[in-house]
Amino acid sequence: MMEKKIDELLKKNHLSVTGGRKKILELFLQQEGALSHSDIERKAGEKFDRVTVYRTLQVFLEKGLIHSIPTSDNSIRYALCKEDCSGGHHHDDHVHFICNTCGNTVCLEGVSIPAIRLPRGYSADQVEMLVSGVCKSCNI
Amino acid sequence: MMEKKIDELLKKNHLSVTGGRKKILELFLQQEGALSHSDIERKAGEKFDRVTVYRTLQVFLEKGLIHSIPTSDNSIRYALCKEDCSGGHHHDDHVHFICNTCGNTVCLEGVSIPAIRLPRGYSADQVEMLVSGVCKSCNI
DNA sequence: AAATTATTTGCAACATTGTTGTATTTTTGT
DNA sequence: ACAAAAATACAACAATGTTGCAAATAATTT
Known part of the structure; x- marks a missing residue:
């Protein structure tokens, strides 16, 4: 099962396994959301x-197994990468959501970050989008 | 001058003044960028x-004099609010930029955060957009 | 399968960051 | 100038993150 x-x-x-x-990976796999340290x-x-x-x-x-999600409360969360993102930037295409009610952080895999126009002279390398509000489960 | x-x-x-x-406000005013603690x-x-x-x-x-900017390196930055944002959410309309070269963080007042479509059931309260890359000054 | 090598872990010690209570000082309002 | 209110420094503490090193565990070789 999961062990494998x-x-x-x-x-x-x-x-090395x-x-x-194994324990930490298991936590990520069964959580399916982000975890803080x-x-x-x-x-x-x-x-x-x-x-x-x-x-x-x-x-x-x-190794690109997980990626970090910055938060406003100074506590980085980590989430499993769906695909390999060892290159460093393969995870910045989806939006992250923090629920103010349950505190959970999830990756909204379906919602991609829209392109923006930067002022002249600036070049973008990575874009993070962080939405806070009320999640599906808490929004009865 | 600035004192006033x-x-x-x-x-x-x-x-109370x-x-x-006064010293900390002065730092913010003369910096015109974000400062970490x-x-x-x-x-x-x-x-x-x-x-x-x-x-x-x-x-x-x-009091809404400053707002905080989450970053990937677990060190919140603070920046002056252009307008009053004591309500809590008046600052989430602009994009934040971190330069990977000089380390500076600035508010891109001119660049507003595009609207996004959240999955059914989710409601947004606040949106943060954080771009990292190379800033105008470092992009010779 | 045993031995060697490489890697990971736990422990201790330490550095940094953030919090709380309280006495003292400073600011404000009268 | 005085009383009340607020801010500050200091100490003590809690939490978080880092480093070096010896012991334990995993991978590799024979």
Whole structure:
């Protein structure tokens, strides 16, 4: 079942498959939303050291397994990349949504970021779009 | 000169005019870009306590003198609001730009955030758009 | 399958960032 | 100039993030 998918994902990205990595990947897979560092620490922290969580997230970021989502409250969230985004920029095509009610952060895969016209002289490299409001589940 | 403008701004927002607040406001006015907490601490920290900087920024935020800009590197930046945004949401109409070369963050007042279509069930409250790339000054 | 090598982990120690309470100082309004 | 209100510094603390290194675990070789 999921075990297999996890192992594959790790191997595909040239990462040793270890307990900590499997656990954290599992959290992402079963969550299907974004997780903050403290979320992860809370859910996996009893079994793994804080430092391991930091390092694991960093490695996942570098390998393009996850991407980071900036938020207004100074707490970065991380979410699984649907496709490989190890190049660095393959995830900036969808909008991120934070629910003010439940606090969940999700990637709106269907909603793509519209192009904008920058002032003369500016060149864009990456675009983030972050919407906050009330999500489907909380919007009874 | 600037002294006067600063005093006015503070008074208009029902804030006592004190050394710390004047200094921090001055930094914002002469910077004309966004500042991170550590920026401010570095530039005003010799004269003022760290806690004072925190509390001052918090008050400025509440009063709508400044607004915060989320960034990917987990370090919120603050920028002066052109108009009053004490209501909370009056600043989400422009795009923010971070230069990867010089590190500066600016508000692109002229560039407004395009409307997007959210999936059924979602309602938006606030929208942030964050572009990173190379700014005018660095794009020789 | 055992041994070697490479990688990951936990731990400790530390640095940075952010928060809270309180006494003192400064500002404001009268 | 005085009383009341507000802001500040200081100390103590909590939370978050970083680094080096020894021990443990995973991958590779024979």
